[in-house]
Amino acid sequence: MKILLLLALLPGATAFAADPPAQTFQIHCSACHAVDHMLVGPSLVEISGIYRENQDGFVKWCVEPQHKREGVVEMPSMAHLGGPVLRGLHGYILEAAAGKTELKKTEGDPYTVPSAMTRRPQVMRIFMPDASPAAIAVALPGDLSFCFDASECRLRYVWKGGFIDGFPYWKANGSSLAKLDGQVVYREPKPPLVALTSVAAPPKFLGYRVGKDGIPVFRYRNEVGNSIEETIRPTADGKGIERQFRTDGQGFSVAAPEGVQVESSTGSLQISPEQAKSFTLTYRWK
Structure with a gap:
């Protein structure tokens, strides 16, 4: 059975202060979705074409996504963002995609780390080693990153170096763990x-x-x-x-x-x- 990502396992977990839709997209979506071409997931142009007149369908998919395409990673649930934020994202996607066309897909490794994943700071919800499925990886400014466990509500560890290598997770379609691109410098045994x-x-x-x-x-x-x-x-x-x-x-x-x-x-x-x-x-x- 495919494993679903983190906060979908936490009923009632919601963002407690809404960011502007553009900022929400950059934080939660841009590592996997580009405006006019396939990245890890479909482009905003394609998403806009599917859900332009179906905001309710867009929200439902974000809350309860399913595996839709062969060889493409299953999208994690975005239920933690809540309905109003997801509706704001729908409007942002339509606006960002307006007037754009889908670029032709080029040859290459579909699992190459997107450039968006190398920026700092950033927040990535992904399965991590030595943590529950509700792990949140955070790349801080500089060369430190940390893993926060939303199930136990505590810091798990801090590492120094790069951020994460998501290839094992993407390649296994969510049934494996990301790897740390660096060395752990601190582990916290308890809150x-x-x-x-x-x-x-x-x-x-x-x-x-x-x-x-x-x-x-x-x-x-x-x-x-x-x-x-x-x-x-x-x-x-x-x-x-x-x-x-x-x-x-x-x-x-x-x-x-x-x-x-x-x-x-x-x-x-x-x-x-x-x-x-x-x-x-x-x-x-x-």
Whole structure:
């Protein structure tokens, strides 16, 4: 059975702040779709021709895509974007394709990495090693990238070098994993914030938005129901990461893994409820 991508497995996960349709397309779609020629998926010209007068059909396909063409990767579900965002994308696609014609397909490797996948920053939903199917790969400015696990609502690991090699995933039509183009420099064994209460429940991913700098802001509830926003950026020297947290004010203690230097903007790894509303943890490794 073919494996479906990440957030389709997370009912109710929706983006919590809508970006302009053009920005949404660049973030979620441009790695696989070009305006006037086949890339990993069909062009906007072709999509426009199919769904020009059928916005509802376009939204339905995005939410529940199926394998349609031999030798072409099955599209991941875009259910996490929500209906209004998908309808905005429909309008953007019609506008972008207006007056364009499909370019003739040239010979070559259909699995060549699209140039869009080499840009930084970017967000890619794809099956990743050592993570659940709900993995999100993020290429940060510089040479650091990270894997966020939306099922467990936590950072899995950070690697240095290039971004990802999606050839194994594309070639296997979604039944294999992407490969890291670089070396892992940090693995996180468990979530860093330990709530000061013993009530526990499964964490819940609430979606993400992408800021003006192109870096995602993840939103989730932890095991005790605290609402958390987390943004991960590289340090100025590129030798670590800065993790900005915004929470509902519940206090936390910070679990610092062995071999990693962790500093808090509050001056302590014991975060009071007042401090927890907004603070930054800086991670450096040798």
